[in-house]
Amino acid sequence: MSEAGPVAGRIEPGVMRRATLLASLAAAAAAPAVAAGGPGDADLIVTAKTIHTSDPHAPSAQAFAVRDGSFVYVGSRDGARAFRGARTKSLDLGEATVLPGLIDAHLHFMHVGLALHEVELAHSTTFDEVVRRTAAFAASSPDAWIIGDGWDQNLWPDKAFPTHAALSAALPDKPVVLNRVDGHAVLANAKAMALAGVDASTADPSGGRIVRDEHGAPTGVFVDNAMALIRRAMPPPSHEQLVRASVASLAECHRWGLTSIGDPGVDQTYLDAYTELARVGRYTLRNHTMLAGSDDALVARYLPRGPQPWSSDGRLAIRAIKLYADGALGSRGAALLAPYDDDPGNRGLLLTPQAKIQDVTTRALRAGFQVCTHAIGDRGNRNVLDAYEAALRAAPATDHRLRIEHAQVLSPDDVPRFARLGIIPSMQTMHQISDMGWAQTRLGAQRVLGAYAWRSLLDTGAQIANGTDAPIEVVDTRRTFHAAVTRENEANQPPGGWYPHQRMTRTEALASMTLWAARSNFAEHISGSISTGKYADFAVLDRDWMRVAPDEVMATRFLATYSSGRAVYETPLTKTAQHAFRPRRRGGTSCCGAHG
Numbered sequence: 001m002s003e004a005g006p007v008a009g010r011i012e013p014g015v016m017r018r019a020t021l022l023a024s025l026a027a028a029a030a031a032p033a034v035a036a037g038g039p040g041d042a043d044l045i046v047t048a049k050t051i052h053t054s055d056p057h058a059p060s061a062q063a064f065a066v067r068d069g070s071f072v073y074v075g076s077r078d079g080a081r082a083f084r085g086a087r088t089k090s091l092d093l094g095e096a097t098v099l100p101g102l103i104d105a106h107l108h109f110m111h112v113g114l115a116l117h118e119v120e121l122a123h124s125t126t127f128d129e130v131v132r133r134t135a136a137f138a139a140s141s142p143d144a145w146i147i148g149d150g151w152d153q154n155l156w157p158d159k160a161f162p163t164h165a166a167l168s169a170a171l172p173d174k175p176v177v178l179n180r181v182d183g184h185a186v187l188a189n190a191k192a193m194a195l196a197g198v199d200a201s202t203a204d205p206s207g208g209r210i211v212r213d214e215h216g217a218p219t220g221v222f223v224d225n226a227m228a229l230i231r232r233a234m235p236p237p238s239h240e241q242l243v244r245a246s247v248a249s250l251a252e253c254h255r256w257g258l259t260s261i262g263d264p265g266v267d268q269t270y271l272d273a274y275t276e277l278a279r280v281g282r283y284t285l286r287n288h289t290m291l292a293g294s295d296d297a298l299v300a301r302y303l304p305r306g307p308q309p310w311s312s313d314g315r316l317a318i319r320a321i322k323l324y325a326d327g328a329l330g331s332r333g334a335a336l337l338a339p340y341d342d343d344p345g346n347r348g349l350l351l352t353p354q355a356k357i358q359d360v361t362t363r364a365l366r367a368g369f370q371v372c373t374h375a376i377g378d379r380g381n382r383n384v385l386d387a388y389e390a391a392l393r394a395a396p397a398t399d400h401r402l403r404i405e406h407a408q409v410l411s412p413d414d415v416p417r418f419a420r421l422g423i424i425p426s427m428q429t430m431h432q433i434s435d436m437g438w439a440q441t442r443l444g445a446q447r448v449l450g451a452y453a454w455r456s457l458l459d460t461g462a463q464i465a466n467g468t469d470a471p472i473e474v475v476d477t478r479r480t481f482h483a484a485v486t487r488e489n490e491a492n493q494p495p496g497g498w499y500p501h502q503r504m505t506r507t508e509a510l511a512s513m514t515l516w517a518a519r520s521n522f523a524e525h526i527s528g529s530i531s532t533g534k535y536a537d538f539a540v541l542d543r544d545w546m547r548v549a550p551d552e553v554m555a556t557r558f559l560a561t562y563s564s565g566r567a568v569y570e571t572p573l574t575k576t577a578q579h580a581f582r583p584r585r586r587g588g589t590s591c592c593g594a595h596g
């Protein structure tokens with residue numbers, strides 16, 4: 001274990017309890033450190049029918065021992081017995097399956113948490129329902145502004161845009177902003193419009209529209225660029241809101257078996273919230289943060305300090321910069337080499353000039369930083385590969401781990417460049433499921449063969465770091481694994497998978513969510529496999545992802561998640577398992593979701 005590895009006797013959290021967390025921060029800071037054991041005594045010995053380690057040299061085990069938050073033994077039940085002492089706890093998981101703590105290489109951690117503090121309006125079937133849900137949410141929300149998401153008037157009887165009257169009557173004193181399902185319109189109440197200084201005299205901005213009544217007064221709906229008229233009045237989230245969002249996001253990650261993430265696009269306010277929680281031992285994920293490259297001052301502040309690998313007991317790393325090359329495929333913003341099949345003349349948008357990507361990358365490499373650049377279209381990806389290649393010539397680095405986020409549509413000529421240049425494709429297998437209904441319409445039958453091309457990349461020797469891009473997608477790691485091995489959606493459509501020759505094997509899919517993702521986060525020495533010397537991060541499933549029928553993956557359940565040897569998510573079944581744990585057979589564990 002390197003010096004960045006576990007340290008004996010540090011304070012570690014128990015089960016995360018969202019509601020009581022803030023109140024207990026001070027008490028936790030004063031809690032005694034974990035007592036050190038005698039020589040040979042483990043804190044915990046775990047046995048299970050199936051333990052997949054993700055260690056290519058010893059892919060399965062029957063037992064492991066944990067001391068001071070790290071694995072000190074991985075192997076047989078007999079071998080683990082030698083680590084039993086008077087104070088060693090035993091956790092016999094019976095028929096359950098243990099995986100290494102899962103890693104999402106691309107998850108917007110703060111946005112996941114903030115979204116959990118917005119009112120969910122998707123699938124509302126009337127505007128009355130929207131108003132009711134919003135008022136009920138606002139009654140218990142401490143936030144100054146009430147934010148909602150997901151309304152769609154096409155699901156309502158009259159299919160007409162709403163007006164603010166009923167919403168303003170229900171919530172006269174609190175500003176409310178409700179985002180339409182596609183993010184291209186908002187509904188504001190009267191209080192929000194008043195705070196924003198918007199009234200009948202306000203002109204429509206270019207590229208935007210204020211929907212008005214017959215007297216010219218705003219109805220509350222603001223379309224496209226007009227949304228900014230309302231949003232600019234909203235205060236940025238307070239430090240307390242960011243801490244609260246972080247706590248909610250931790251719980252959401254842990255309930256899907258995640259113990260580590262890569263976090264694209266963080267700013268100083270996010271880092272402040274993470275650091276505050278880490279300082280008191282309450283930041284229970286390992287977060288490889290990627291600084292927002294659009295924030296020049298932030299980058300200028302951190303580059304000269306050099307990489308900060310895994311401080312705060314392996315919780316936070318600051319050594320990466322996130323850039324954007326192009327837009328997204330759905331809105332035809334992804335930059336393509338040839339025009340869109342369904343929009344001749346449009347080749348998409350380049351958001352950052354290639355010269356700037358090259359310049360930032362060169363400076364980053366000289367400072368020991370990694371660069372992770374969003375690229376969706378084949379032109380976006382080629383530009384980034386060209387920029388990275390030029391930067392590597394200017395500032396040669398042996399272990400740079402430059403990443404391309406999404407790497408979604410690739411020209412066949414560019415596929416081998418990833419492995420050759422050592423560039424990591426950071427892909428989200430769930431995106432293929434979400435996009436397969438229309439991707440070919442955008443790209444055409446030939447170009448689509450280079451889209452979501454996992455097998456093509458793997459065959460060149462590249463290692464794919466998997467993730468979700470949550471909250472763009474849900475955090476649910478089962479979907480990521482299921483998509484990777486089937487290329488079918490949850491309803492198992494299309495049967496046999498969409499361009500199924502690009503599927504991953506189960507071993508590859510697990511590696512993409514553990515060891516390969518760890519490597520993309522400069523963390524394979526502390527995480528990514530159940531191996532002696534690494535942090536004792538692991539997840540417990542009721543059934544074995546590596547053996548169940550593919551269409552049963554979505555029916556598996558997480559029973560517990562451990563970080564540094566401590567439970568950060570538990571169900572009632574595993575809480576009692578330290579004595580005798582016999583999971584019920586199929587379907588019997590669905591009652592046990594303590595976190596919903």
Ligand SMILES: [Zn+2]
Nearest residue numbers: 106108264469
């Ligand atoms: Zn993203």
